[in-house]
Amino acid sequence: MVFSSTVFLFLFFPLVLILYYLPPLRQNRAYRNTLLLVFSLIFYAWGEPLFVFLMLFSILVTFMIGLMETCENRKTAKLFLTAGILYHVVILVVFKYLSFFSQELNRMIGINSSRIDIALPIGISFFTFQMMSYLFDVWYGKAKVQRNLLNLALYVSLFPQLIAGPIVRYETVEMEIMNRKESWEDFSVGIRRFVIGLGKKALIADFLAVTADNVYALAHVGPIPALTAWLGAIAYMLQIYFDFSGYSDMAIGLGLCFGFHFKENFRAPYLADSIVEFWRRWHISLTDWFRDYVYIPLGGNRCGIGKQLRNTVVVWLLTGIWHGANWTFLLWGGLYCCVQLAERYVYHPAHWPKYLRHFYTLLVICLLWVVFRSVSIRDAFSYLHAMVGGNALYDETSLSYLRSSAVILVLSTVCCLPAGSRLKQIMVARHSGAFVEILTGFSLVFILLMASVFSISGGYSPFIYFNF
Amino acid sequence: MKSIKKAETFCLCSILAGGFLCVLLIIGSWFCRIHGFSNVLVDLFSRNASPDFGWVTVLRGEEGKYARPKSAVEKYESVAAGLKSTIENFCTTSFPGSGVMKRLSDVYRQDVMRSTLSAVVGGKTNQEYAEEAFKEVSRFSEWLDSENIPFLYVQFPFETRIRSYVSNAPYPAADLDTWDRFSSMMSASGIPFLNFNDQTVLLRDISLDDSGHWMSDDALHAAAFLAEMLNRDYGYHFDLSLFDISRYTDVISSHPEIRERIEKDFGYTYEFLVPVSSPQYIVEHDESEVVSGDFSEVFLKPVSAWDSRNGSRQAGAYHDTLIFRNGVLSDIHNLSGTNHKGNRILVLGDSYSWPVVAYLSQDLDEIALLHPRYFNGDVRTYISHFQPDLVVWMYVEAQVSVFNSETFGLVN
Structure with a gap:
């Protein structure tokens, strides 16, 4: 089930809200938590009727390991922590990477044996990382062990953030599981945020996807001219932002509707003027996770230059491979590592004019998204080759794609900027705040109506990060 | 300002509530129709409702004489898939005015966004x-x-x-x-x-x-x-x-x-x-x-x-x-x-x-x-x-x- 589907918008979400805020039972925290848990499991089982049991089993293992970590003997506790982390890593490797490994092994050895083909459970990377973060937080004493299995299950499976993040750290929601206060203010902000995210997904990302998918499919088949390649690359760069940040907005908004306050996952990443800053603004929950649970435990910055380099390389390779089982993701992570190390130790463009810094950052990001999106390293290089004019500069198809995507590219570029808040400031200065609020309200109603129209009349459009 | 925000929230929730009501009406109308009760409203909401009750077939063991014997896991998957498609059918195929919505979405897609490309289906190469x-x-x-x-x-x-x-x-x-x-x-x-x-x-x-x-x-x-x-x-x-x-x-x-x-x-x-x-x-x-x-x-x-x-x-x-x-x-x-x-x-x-x-x-x-x-x-x-x-x-x-x-x- 995706947030932009009619089943979610017009059945699941309203039903959960009605039952959650049902007058006789709304004061009962246990009822509300149980309700959220049941519906979260239904939400996950909707797409994964079998793998929901895998998730439940993993929750049970995590719960038991968490209890064991509190034992007096630190050595034993550490053993349990190791076992727990190992369990989650093995689950991730088996379901996400084993098929890839078997395929590559067959290719390297040159045998034609039957390939291992294991289905990838949706959102496994997210909920596995959340469970690992729980185990780490309990071990480091950042959070108290959860002695109620249902509460832990709720933390892991909470439907707003289950499938595509943000990766919610246990310490963030520990108190809110039992002691949150739902308020009209939060609900209002939450619904607004949800609608904004829905608009980003249904009205922008899905349109960009058409151009991006068409161009990449064309590139896979044969050579494409430079203009087509750039159109596709820019379309994908914008698509992945609006798709993912839209989903995060929806997740944060939904969390607020139920009294949970998740941390921001994006902060206008395409405004960054260096790669280092870009990764402080993009998928913040993931970079924080790797920083706190991999980089810092390895020594972080508090060691010799050699170890710092090692730690950075490890984190980036893991970041790359977390996104998927393909050499392109590893290459993507590796290239970001190189760029970041170059910025940190070789040359930082801090002294460049601001526009040049932005241009350089966006250029690097755009080129590396090409590697990320391509199905193979060969495809990635031939696409990059096309971008630098290695084939023709343009043809009829390029102009046709340009005509078909000009409006959406301009609109989405504008929407990447904090144009909305700037416009609001200007309008508040010129008109009354009430007028601006009314206008905002109408805009949101329009966005929700249009997204609903597309949902009812359109087809299935899953989120990109769904597959991670 | 607070009242404006409340009004905005109320409007947004009303749209979701309206959709929820539509879905309930579709399901209710379909039940009315199959039990022989019909009027304009029932016809309007149940016109295209055609749920797939595959899950009932599996539960009752009525899978037809050419059914392949299924394991317990496969039966569970069939039931789950049937239930899912039944509910999705109710939520997607039968909205009144879906023709108008299709035209609206076409206007947005083609006239506003000037998007004339058709989507590439599926994610495989x-x-x-x-x-x-x-x-x-x-x-x-x-x-x-x-x-x-x-x-x-x-x-x-x-x-x-x-x-x-x-x-x-x-x-x-x-x-x-x-x-x-x-x-x-x-x-x-x-x-x-x-x-x-x-x-x-x-x-x-x-x-x-x-x-x-x-x-x-x-x-x-x-x-x-x-x-x-x-x-x-x-x-x-x-x-x-x-x-x-x-x-x-x-x-x-x-x-x-x-x-x-x-x-x-x-x-x-x-x-x-x-x-x-x-x-x-x-x-x-x-x-x-x-x-x-x-x-x-x-x-x-x-x-x-x-x-x-x-x-x-x-x-x-x-x-x-x-x-x-x-x-x-x-x-x-x-x-x-x-x-x-x-x-x-x-x-x-x-x-x-x-x-x-x-x-x-x-x-x-x-x-x-x-x-x-x-x-x-x-x-x-x-x-x-x-x-x-x-x-x-x-x-x-x-x-x-x-x-x-x-x-x-x-x-x-």
């Missing part, structure tokens, strides 16, 4: 689609070999390829590439493969309705070609004169009002050829509906039932006018004398193969047509029951992208 399809066909062919049943794969070209030859209109290169890769694999495999794309004579004769579907004279031409091949390579004895176009008449021209309506709705003249002199048939659709009579009586619906898709104009005259009568499984018995006493052919096909099968049936004792994509049972179980002399897989190449073990139920 062309090679992956082609390989998966080829794997399915290979497995099926191997199984037929083990059962000593000859197999022939026939591929019909799709609209976009034809347009690329006929009118040089832009075509989706990605789709053609998938179909070409699949065809190359089939040609190299040794599986008997008739690819109508290679038949340039056939290509030049092709004309289209606006869904890219063949006109019936193309189907007749394809049937003639196929009959000739079956005679040459499979020991059949088709009377090829049966496929001479001079022996056919256009049934649509007998109904000028329908002809006019098709011209108005689709912008072209539509014909459907039926033989002037026809054998007598008994045809069993889905092992429940039995029809007997001549060609027109068994293969075409009564004229009063033509154009019964409530104004849909998306799939072209062939599909939307719904002239052709067929089930998921249609077993055709020719009661007049044929050159093929005791012969029976099983065709696994889609709408491209229906008229071809009808034309071939004029000189076959028995031919059955099964649409695997909608068949609830197991294809191999049915074949074991039907015991055909020849199995022909007769699909339009656009379906290659959806060949997988789920589509055809060809799981182990």
Whole structure:
């Protein structure tokens, strides 16, 4: 089930809200938590009727390991922590990477044996990382062990953030599981945020996807001219932002509707003027996770230059491979590592004019998204080759794609900027705040109506990060 | 300001509540309709509601005599999938005013966003689609070999390829590439493969309705070609004169009002050829509906039932006018004398193969047509029951992208 589907918008979400805020039972925290848990499991089982049991089993293992970590003997506790982390890593490797490994092994050895083909459970990377973060937080004493299995299950499976993040750290929601206060203010902000995210997904990302998918499919088949390649690359760069940040907005908004306050996952990443800053603004929950649970435990910055380099390389390779089982993701992570190390130790463009810094950052990001999106390293290089004019500069198809995507590219570029808040400031200065609020309200109603129209009349459009 | 925000929140929640109410009304109306209660409101909300109660079938064990025995896990998955599709059906197909919404979304897409590209379906690469399809066909062919049943794969070209030859209109290169890769694999495999794309004579004769579907004279031409091949390579004895176009008449021209309506709705003249002199048939659709009579009586619906898709104009005259009568499984018995006493052919096909099968049936004792994509049972179980002399897989190449073990139920 995706947030932009009619089943979610017009059945699941309203039903959960009605039952959650049902007058006789709304004061009962246990009822509300149980309700959220049941519906979260239904939400996950909707797409994964079998793998929901895998998730439940993993929750049970995590719960038991968490209890064991509190034992007096630190050595034993550490053993349990190791076992727990190992369990989650093995689950991730088996379901996400084993098929890839078997395929590559067959290719390297040159045998034609039957390939291992294991289905990838949706959102496994997210909920596995959340469970690992729980185990780490309990071990480091950042959070108290959860002695109620249902509460832990709720933390892991909470439907707003289950499938595509943000990766919610246990310490963030520990108190809110039992002691949150739902308020009209939060609900209002939450619904607004949800609608904004829905608009980003249904009205922008899905349109960009058409151009991006068409161009990449064309590139896979044969050579494409430079203009087509750039159109596709820019379309994908914008698509992945609006798709993912839209989903995060929806997740944060939904969390607020139920009294949970998740941390921001994006902060206008395409405004960054260096790669280092870009990764402080993009998928913040993931970079924080790797920083706190991999980089810092390895020594972080508090060691010799050699170890710092090692730690950075490890984190980036893991970041790359977390996104998927393909050499392109590893290459993507590796290239970001190189760029970041170059910025940190070789040359930082801090002294460049601001526009040049932005241009350089966006250029690097755009080129590396090409590697990320391509199905193979060969495809990635031939696409990059096309971008630098290695084939023709343009043809009829390029102009046709340009005509078909000009409006959406301009609109989405504008929407990447904090144009909305700037416009609001200007309008508040010129008109009354009430007028601006009314206008905002109408805009949101329009966005929700249009997204609903597309949902009812359109087809299935899953989120990109769904597959991670 | 607070009151404005409250009003905004109230409006947004009202839209979601409105949708929720619609869904409840759709479900309620459907229950009313099946229990015989009907009024304007019930009709409005239940018009297109057609839930899939596959989960009930599985729960009750009523999966039909061709069902493959399922393990407990598979039964659970069937129940879950059936429940999911039932609820999704209620939430997606029946919203009142969905036609208006479609037009609104088209206005936004085409007039506001100027977006004229169509979406690429699915997330796999062309090679992956082609390989998966080829794997399915290979497995099926191997199984037929083990059962000593000859197999022939026939591929019909799709609209976009034809347009690329006929009118040089832009075509989706990605789709053609998938179909070409699949065809190359089939040609190299040794599986008997008739690819109508290679038949340039056939290509030049092709004309289209606006869904890219063949006109019936193309189907007749394809049937003639196929009959000739079956005679040459499979020991059949088709009377090829049966496929001479001079022996056919256009049934649509007998109904000028329908002809006019098709011209108005689709912008072209539509014909459907039926033989002037026809054998007598008994045809069993889905092992429940039995029809007997001549060609027109068994293969075409009564004229009063033509154009019964409530104004849909998306799939072209062939599909939307719904002239052709067929089930998921249609077993055709020719009661007049044929050159093929005791012969029976099983065709696994889609709408491209229906008229071809009808034309071939004029000189076959028995031919059955099964649409695997909608068949609830197991294809191999049915074949074991039907015991055909020849199995022909007769699909339009656009379906290659959806060949997988789920589509055809060809799981182990």
